Amino acid sequence: MRSLLRSFSKALPRPSAAVLIPLIACLYVGVIIVLPALEVVSGAFAKGLKPFIENFQSEELRSAVLLTLRCTLIAVPANTIFGLAAATAIARRQFPGKALLLSVIDLPFSISPVVVGLMLVLLYSPTNGLFGGIVSSLGWQIIFSWPGMALATVIVTFPFMAREVIPLLEEEGWDQEEAARTLGASDWQVFWKVTLPSVRWAVVYGLILTTARALGEFGAVAVVSGNIAGQTQTLPLFIEDAYKQYDTELAYGAALILGGVGLVSLLLKLVVEQLMGGVKESKPIN
Amino acid sequence: MAPALSARRRGFTWPSWLQLSWSWRITWLYLALVLFLPLGALALKAAAVGPSQFWQLATSPEALATYRISFGLAFVAALLNGVFGLVIAWALVRCSFPGRRLLDSLIDLPFALPTAVAGLALAAIYSTNGWLGAPLAALFGIKVSFTWLGVAIAMVFISLPFVVRSVEPVLEALEHDQEEAAWCLGATPRQTLTKVVLPQLMPAILAGVAQGYSRAVGEYGSVVMISSNVPFRDLITPTLIIQKLEEYDFASATVIGMVMLMFSLLSLLVINGLQVWGRNWEANPAQGA
Helix, strand or coil: HHHHHHHHHHHCCCCHHHHHHHHHHHHHHHHHHHHHHHHHHHHHCCCCHHHHHHHHHHHHHHCCCCCHHHHHHHHHHHHHHHHHHHHHCCCCCCCCHHHHHHHHHHHHHHCCCCHHHHHHHHHCCCCCCCHHHHHHHHHCCCCCHHHHHHHHHHHCHHHHHHHHHHHHHHHHCHHHHHHHHHCCCHHHHHHHHHHHHHHHHHHHHHHHHHHHHHHHHCCHHHHHHCCCCCCCCCCCHHHHHHHCCCCHHHHHHHHHHHHHHHCCCCCCHHHHHCCCCCCCCCCCCC | CCHHHHHHHHHHHCCCCHHCCCCHHHHHHHHHHHHHHHHHHHHHHHHHCCCHHHHHHHHHHHHHHHHHHHHHHHHHHHHHHHHHHHHHHHHHHHHHCCCHHHHHHHHHHHHHHHHHHHHHHHHHCCCCCCCCHHHHHHHCCCCCCCCCHHHHHHHHHHHHHHHHHHHHHHHHHHHHHHHHHHCCCCHHHHHHHHHHHHHHHHHHHHHHHHHHHHHHHHCCCCHHCCCCCCCCCCCCCCHHHHHHHHCCCHHHHHHHHHHHHHHHHHHHHHHHHHHHHHHHHCHHHHHHH
């Protein structure tokens, strides 16, 4: 590609690097990223608007949407509480092993989602899990059921909130909290009235990232779910299943919803970045 | 008042090693339930397999074939993105052209698009009747979807943003003076690039490549849709783990999962090391070299 462009550029009046570099960048991003994104939109509407809307009558699609929402509604609040607790505990303090603890919190980002799912199976599977006996004697079902899927979603998404809030809290000083304490505020009051407002944008940012990832999680949930249509299928699993069953339109319809959510999260992220003062950040969501 | 208070205190006290604030208690409890317990389960189950059987299962021909696919193709994808990521970062920071901000936002799309959606789109577009797959099949006879090439493409897609986002801030902070000095001393543009600019970008490029590599090795969602998942052809390691679980071969799944976990920990170490190197370099380029 580059040599082709180079030989092409020798034939023409020589274009400068200032033209060539953006051109290569745009071509690469166009082929690798933009074309696939357009494919989803065109595939979903391939036969017009009517079948696209009719698809949403599908009972299985509706139950997949509900299950995805359930996992997300468990993971996001739980991880928000953890993220805020971890941030107030860790940020602004220096102690031995702090860097290690921060890496431990980041761990789910480097572990393959499939391995996360495997760990849960080895922990809670009634036949082979470490706690399998306890779980089945209590009559719970965790693996092949929504609690396991929610737990998988929690694990995969828990670093987002903490790693957004910790750096911001580290930049802010102790001064305001100390002032509030001298004026007689309790710990709880200090947290709600001083600490939380000072990191509100980081929390919003963390909420966007956590939600986007929770809605789109595939690998970890796939291992735990057993993939029973209409029962333990989230939206990403539904897309894979529909595609494999050659129910292409249904797959595209579901992909368009999920991709739309991803796009909205990207836009919201950009808006929040503007509000935070143009700090450019980029972190993996999915 | 005072005695009553102290009596109440005497009634129940946390042991000294548990005298933590609420935020610490929540943090440790949550980490224990959500991270340490599952990690421990995997480690215990892997240890229970026994060393000789562990080695046998970890190096079975089937597993070795998936390592070749996963680790090999992810390496190719990461290198490709190392080169093009640098070009894209350069375009974003050093060039002005119409659509620069749009390009900037598009880079994040692989992070934002759920992997199932990405996989579906890539499989369709590179299938023999897709927008890119059809011309490739007709002109060169190359099949991409449902072959190892498709797996590589999916890995390129999901690991593209890492190098761009890791190089961008370093390139922005790079001072023009040095390049001008090199220029004044008679260096050609190529010499300036290879002797002045690239060495300073190297830590950031390598950190981005390592992050992309680690991500591509662990990726499941998008790869499973574009691969035919046939052992010895294009089956990746994460999919093999799932297949082993479906066959109730828990020992194999555990062992291969443990191999992947150890790889993740190693790559985390390498990435952290590279980032420290990069920061040292920024602080003191002479010593960093």
